[in-house]
Amino acid sequence: MRGTVFHYDQDHDYGYINGVDGKRYIFSRADLTQNMTLARRTLVEFTPDDGTAHDIVAAKSTPSSASGAPQQRRRATENRTARSMGLWAYFLRALGDDYGNFTGRACRKEFWAFHLWFYVVLVALFGFGILLNLAINGFDDRPGTSIGYIPALLFVPAAILPSIAVAVRRLHDIGLTGWLVLLCYTPALGAVAFLIFGLLPSQFGENRWGPVPAGVGPA
Incomplete structure (x- = not known):
């Protein structure tokens, strides 16, 4: 599956990938199969497994028409976490x-x-x-x-x-x-x-399942 790196915390060795399916997958450096940059929005390919990403490799760049769907998915996911809904x-x-x-x-x-x-x-x-x-x-x-x-x-x-x-x-x-x-x-x-x-109130801040949902303030 393809996706883009959403976040990587080098100190705690964990990060998240936004998959083209609209879901977010957690990973660590041990899940990488090659040395690569883990900058935000880096295009990768990986094997999904119950919310985690394995066998992560850098994806080859594709024409804009082919990469449009992942980019739209990523923007939709980020916009969804950025605002509350009715x-x-x-x-x-x-x-x-x-x-x-x-x-x-x-x-x-x-x-x-x-x-x-x-x-x-x-x-x-x-x-x-x-x-x-x-x-x-x-x-x-x-x-x-x-x-x-x-x-x-x-x-x-x-x-x-x-x-x-x-x-x-x-x-x-x-x-x-x-x-x-x-x-x-x-x-x-x-x-x-x-x-x-x-x-029960939301756990404030990012946890292993993702960032805090939109509309949730400090406890």
Whole structure:
């Protein structure tokens, strides 16, 4: 995969690469396969592995038409971390660009925005289903079709993966491993873990999963 160096801390030997897929990957000098400059925006090729970059080599320069996509991806990623977003925009991004994205960080606003709009959309779809069923069946007591509930029933499984992904990124934001998301799905601790993870403040400053999200100030 291709990408560009976003940041490298020589003293602590870690850095980040913005991949052409819009995700950010962490690396250290041990992941380099050749001596190379790690200046910001250096074009590289690497092997992605669960949020980390390995086998990093300097990429050969390509015509501007071929490098346009990586540059646009990089600018979009940097702009995304530079400004805060509205609740609906966070929800749409979770269902779009960040669908299945388990890397990076998500602030409290992004976490709660997703779940707020998830339930708003779900209620709206069920309401639409009830009205559609009434329009088809009328108000008779006899059994009728339930086809109106299909959109809501399709929406729920489609939103499961981004729901888990945003929870994992929220855990990264507070400095915890994403595997703790499993606590949110345990019968006894699920609701409590969900509330705690959603309310804890962001870890200020850059951590191993990326820079502090936009709109987050000092604690």
